[in-house]
Amino acid sequence: MSKNVLVLSASPRKSGNSDLLCDQFMLGARDEGNHVEKIYLSDKEIGYCTGCESCYTSHKCVQQDDMAEVLEKMIAADVIMMATPVYFYTMNAQMKTLIDRTCPRYTEISNKEMYFIVTAADNRKQAMERTLEGFRGFTSLLSGAKEKGIIYGTGAWHMGDIKTSRAMAQAYAMGKTV
Numbered sequence: 244m245s246k247n248v249l250v251l252s253a254s255p256r257k258s259g260n261s262d263l264l265c266d267q268f269m270l271g272a273r274d275e276g277n278h279v280e281k282i283y284l285s286d287k288e289i290g291y292c293t294g295c296e297s298c299y300t301s302h303k304c305v306q307q308d309d310m311a312e313v314l315e316k317m318i319a320a321d322v323i324m325m326a327t328p329v330y331f332y333t334m335n336a337q338m339k340t341l342i343d344r345t346c347p348r349y350t351e352i353s354n355k356e357m358y359f360i361v362t363a364a365d366n367r368k369q370a371m372e373r374t375l376e377g378f379r380g381f382t383s384l385l386s387g388a389k390e391k392g393i394i395y396g397t398g399a400w401h402m403g404d405i406k407t408s409r410a411m412a413q414a415y416a417m418g419k420t421v
Contacts, residue, residue: 246356246421248272249320250281251313253327253338257283260405261326261362264396264414268324268360271418277322282313284337289313291340298347310344318351322391322421325378326360333373334361342381354387358417362396362405371395392417 250269254262262283269279287309297305304310317323327338345352359378361371375393382388394414399405 246272246277246321247319248277248279248322248324248421249316250279250324251284251317251326251338251341252281253284253325253335253341255285255328255335255337256402257285259328259362259402260396260399261328261360263403263405264360264362264394264410265324265326267411267414268358268394268418271415272322272421273418275419275421277421280316282316284313284341287313289337289340289344292343292346302347304344304347306344310341313341314345314348317345318348320355322356322358323352324358324360327362327374329361329363329365329371329374332370334377339377342377345381349384350386352385352388355382355385355389356391356421357382357385357388358392358394358421359390360394360396360414362399362410364398364400366398368395368397371397392420 252265327334396410
């Protein structure tokens with residue numbers, strides 16, 4: 244059965260290391276007949292949550308930006324892949340902003356298969372645990388969310404470093420399991 248796969252790439256650079264891994268995951272998922280869409284968060288205008296609390300009752304954000312469109316796609320997806328470079332041992336601002344802005348309708352992001360891609364210059368997987376804790380904190384609030392896989396893109400400091408990593412093949416293989 245074909246699934247609706249949404250890839251959220253927080254890389255500020257198209258063809259950056261985490262984004263290249265997204266492409267491999269997408270290729271694997273498409274090769275298995277799934278519908279796959281990637282959203283570059285850096286292409287979207289998504290403002291920071293202001294904590295105004297308007298969404299608590301209206302379930303709509305007062306900000307008029309691209310987040311409502313992205314949130315609709317998150318709700319409609321069967322599978323969500325979230326990819327971020329690791330900055331100072333946690334997810335980057337683009338991904339954290341997206342997570343914060345799901346507040347108006349996060350309870351509707353339910354029964355999702357969740358995959359994560361994290362890339363860092365550090366060669367130690369444990370250096371990425373804070374990032375994964377952030378993802379898991381978010382997904383723990385999503386009813387029926389199931390963590391299905393993680394790709395660790397270690398040793399990727401400069402743009403393109405990941406191309407020689409075994410993480411490329413792992414991302415493709417993980418995509419095929421969707």
